[in-house]
Amino acid sequence: MSASRERILARVRAAVADAPEAPEPTRDYLTTHTPDDPAAILDLLHENLADYRAIVHRTTADELPLLLMRLLAERGSATVLVPPGLPPEWLSAADATRIHDRSVSTAQELDAVDSVVTGCALAIAETGTIVLDAGPGQGRRRITLIPDHHICVVRVPDQIVASVPQAMPRLDPTRPLTWISGPSATSDIELDRVEGVHGPRTLEVVLLRD
Amino acid sequence: MSGTYLGMPSFPEAAKDAVHNVTLRANLRHATHTIRDKRARAVAELADWAQLREAGKQIKNRTLRHLDRYLEQLETAVTEAGGTVHWAADAEEANRIVADLVKATGEREVVKVKSMATQEIGLNEALEAEGISAYETDLAELIVQLGDDRPSHILVPAIHRNRGEIRDIFAEKMGSWGRPAPDGLSDTPTELAEAARLHLREKFLRAKVGISGANFMVAETGTLVVFESEGNGRMCLTLPETLISVVGIEKVVPSWRDLEVFLQTLPRSSTAERMNPYNSMWTGTVDADGPQTFHLVLLDNGRTDTLADEVGRQALRCIRCSACLNVCPVYERAGGHAYGSVYPGPIGAILSPQLRGIQSEIDASLPYASSLCGACYEVCPVAIDIPEVLVHLREKVADQGGKGHRLEKAAIKAAGWVLNHPAALAAGERVASRTRKLHPKKPPGAGAWTASRELPELPAESFRDWWKKNRT
Numbered sequence: 001m002s003a004s005r006e007r008i009l010a011r012v013r014a015a016v017a018d019a020p021e022a023p024e025p026t027r028d029y030l031t032t033h034t035p036d037d038p039a040a041i042l043d044l045l046h047e048n049l050a051d052y053r054a055i056v057h058r059t060t061a062d063e064l065p066l067l068l069m070r071l072l073a074e075r076g077s078a079t080v081l082v083p084p085g086l087p088p089e090w091l092s093a094a095d096a097t098r099i100h101d102r103s104v105s106t107a108q109e110l111d112a113v114d115s116v117v118t119g120c121a122l123a124i125a126e127t128g129t130i131v132l133d134a135g136p137g138q139g140r141r142r143i144t145l146i147p148d149h150h151i152c153v154v155r156v157p158d159q160i161v162a163s164v165p166q167a168m169p170r171l172d173p174t175r176p177l178t179w180i181s182g183p184s185a186t187s188d189i190e191l192d193r194v195e196g197v198h199g200p201r202t203l204e205v206v207l208l209r210d
Numbered sequence: 211m212s213g214t215y216l217g218m219p220s221f222p223e224a225a226k227d228a229v230h231n232v233t234l235r236a237n238l239r240h241a242t243h244t245i246r247d248k249r250a251r252a253v254a255e256l257a258d259w260a261q262l263r264e265a266g267k268q269i270k271n272r273t274l275r276h277l278d279r280y281l282e283q284l285e286t287a288v289t290e291a292g293g294t295v296h297w298a299a300d301a302e303e304a305n306r307i308v309a310d311l312v313k314a315t316g317e318r319e320v321v322k323v324k325s326m327a328t329q330e331i332g333l334n335e336a337l338e339a340e341g342i343s344a345y346e347t348d349l350a351e352l353i354v355q356l357g358d359d360r361p362s363h364i365l366v367p368a369i370h371r372n373r374g375e376i377r378d379i380f381a382e383k384m385g386s387w388g389r390p391a392p393d394g395l396s397d398t399p400t401e402l403a404e405a406a407r408l409h410l411r412e413k414f415l416r417a418k419v420g421i422s423g424a425n426f427m428v429a430e431t432g433t434l435v436v437f438e439s440e441g442n443g444r445m446c447l448t449l450p451e452t453l454i455s456v457v458g459i460e461k462v463v464p465s466w467r468d469l470e471v472f473l474q475t476l477p478r479s480s481t482a483e484r485m486n487p488y489n490s491m492w493t494g495t496v497d498a499d500g501p502q503t504f505h506l507v508l509l510d511n512g513r514t515d516t517l518a519d520e521v522g523r524q525a526l527r528c529i530r531c532s533a534c535l536n537v538c539p540v541y542e543r544a545g546g547h548a549y550g551s552v553y554p555g556p557i558g559a560i561l562s563p564q565l566r567g568i569q570s571e572i573d574a575s576l577p578y579a580s581s582l583c584g585a586c587y588e589v590c591p592v593a594i595d596i597p598e599v600l601v602h603l604r605e606k607v608a609d610q611g612g613k614g615h616r617l618e619k620a621a622i623k624a625a626g627w628v629l630n631h632p633a634a635l636a637a638g639e640r641v642a643s644r645t646r647k648l649h650p651k652k653p654p655g656a657g658a659w660t661a662s663r664e665l666p667e668l669p670a671e672s673f674r675d676w677w678k679k680n681r682t
Contacts, residue, residue: 002296004303009282015515015523016278019274025268025272026261026265026268028265029265030256030258033255106415107414124485126484140498141444141490164474165470173428173493176496178490180488182487185439187481188348188366189349190237190399191241197439198347198407198442198445
């Protein structure tokens with residue numbers, strides 16, 4: 001063990017030796033700010049996603065393949081990144097060439113891909129956030145980062161929670177987590193919000209009713 | 211403008227230039243007013259804001275009270291998850307650890323996520339001295355780095371620059387650091403952001419080493435958390451083979467659940483949003499996803515000294531949201547550079563003198579860089595009583611002595627004696643009233659105090675004499 005480790009810990013102990021005992025924190029804050037009504041929670045998610053300039057679509061399982069085909073075609077995407085566990089029927093109607101993120105793929109190769117389609121771990125209505133945890137339908141973190149266009153499918157209602165406190169127990173911190181609220185944005189120039197600096201400039205969220 | 215903060219003039223002197231710079235004041239006024247209004251709206255959305263604020267305060271207090279235990283728990287969890295933990299007592303040691311780790315990879319350049327801790331220790335300069343180029347990738351930090359400038363705000367470090375200035379910096383400097391700015395670059399934020407995207411993307415895609423700080427570290431799980439907006443953080447945290455995170459020891463929180471509080475309060479307090487565009491959370495290393503080597507450097511650098519001060523230790527609750535800067539009337543007029551520290555504004559005025567000590571002129575002046583109006587305490591999401599700490603630090607500075615303080619002390623001591631001796635006070639008042647025509651308008655030797663204050667005119671008779679005549 002390093003000398004600095006022992007020194008820092010000893011200094012911490014000396015510094016707080018006379019400090020009063022600190023109790024367990026009081027958690028009397030709300031676990032949700034939204035009525036427990038699935039339709040209202042879905043509407044709130046839709047509204048907050050759109051407020052952060054994500055493009056939101058609602059669809060059913062039957063119509064999903066056609067919707068994804070249309071979204072990729074409208075953008076003129078010739079290639080689409082696909083995580084290994086994405087349900088194959090989702091892209092069954094799409095014309096774009098499917099690209100798989102293999103371990104030998106370089107970041108430069110992925111940079112040439114037009115779009116990426118993924119699922120998610122869950123979505124949080126109150127903050128307009130989708131959370132990815134690198135599960136099979138989502139793939140590695142880099143595939144939702146490098147392409148300029150990300151389509152994310154959220155299963156309604158089982159992947160939607162109302163609030164951040166409801167999201168935490170459902171997430172596994174041992175997996176890498178990426179919380180996404182709207183497309184990449186900066187406000188560094190005179191606080192004017194500009195979309196798309198380094199992450200995808202376009203985020204489309206598909207709310208898929210089971 | 212570049213370089214360290216050592217030898218900076220004291221706050222009043224540094225602020226003098228800033229308050230006469232019309233462009234700077236206009237840039238700052240626009241920015242601080244925009245963001246404070248937005249923040250108030252974002253906070254008003256949560257009916258339980260007061261409870262969240264109190265919970266945040268209590269979580270941090272508990273963390274600090276048992277910091278040794280949580281740091282050891284964190285170390286175990288990070289190590290079990292495949293990371294390596296290093297401990298750095300001061301800036302020099304942290305810089306040496308990072309430089310050695312980078313050198314061991316054989317690389318000569320690194321990409322950086324904006325981090326206050328690495329600013330604080332002067333990591334970029336230390337790496338440069340070792341022949342390693344560190345590229346800042348946050349748009350504002352890029353503006354600061356290319357402009358050979360210093361950050362002036364915790365959250366938006368280039369807040370003091372307007373779009374025209376940014377355009378000029380990009381057009382002039384990008385070429386010497388990599389891909390030049392496109393010809394005919396205009397000053398619209400969209401075009402400027404696009405120029406930054408192109409300039410930085412080539413660096414992200416080839417980078418082998420990333421360096422970051424962290425907003426939080428979870429002791430229970432070993433998870434690190436970075437909040438950001440642009441995706442540059444995700445690039446640096448995901449694409450390189452090696453990731454080195456330099457984090458202050460006070461950034462730990464005990465449990466995974468504790469994050470639910472700060473995930474609600476930090477974005478609303480800092481960027482005035484319900485949530486910032488990206489949060490990254492990682493625990494050690496993950497097979498085949500992201501960096502396969504992860505180093506965590508735990509930084510003291512004055513934090514244990516701060517922890518030892520029972521009034522001042524609350525500054526370690528700070529989650530670096532910068533809400534206090536945006537409401538501060540002194541910051542709005544003086545700007546961030548005048549504070550001569552990485553941490554500007556009200557929080558800087560209490561944090562910097564505690565981390566660095568109050569021996570230097572600038573650090574001794576910082577506790578006075580405030581009107582004590584209390585707006586900073588009102589907005590603080592972890593309820594740091596900044597005015598209380600300011601007054602406490604002023605006392606320490608006064609105790610330390612110095613010319614003005616010696617004079618003030620002597621005057622207060624004399625006044626104390628007179629007020630304890632009523633006969634002497636009455637006699638003195640009579641003499642003062644009778645000789646009032648002869649008194650100077652400003653007493654000699656108290657220039658700083660009287661520069662903006664008039665002495666009250668002495669009445670023709672003392673209050674006691676008047677009372678005796680009229681009421682007895």
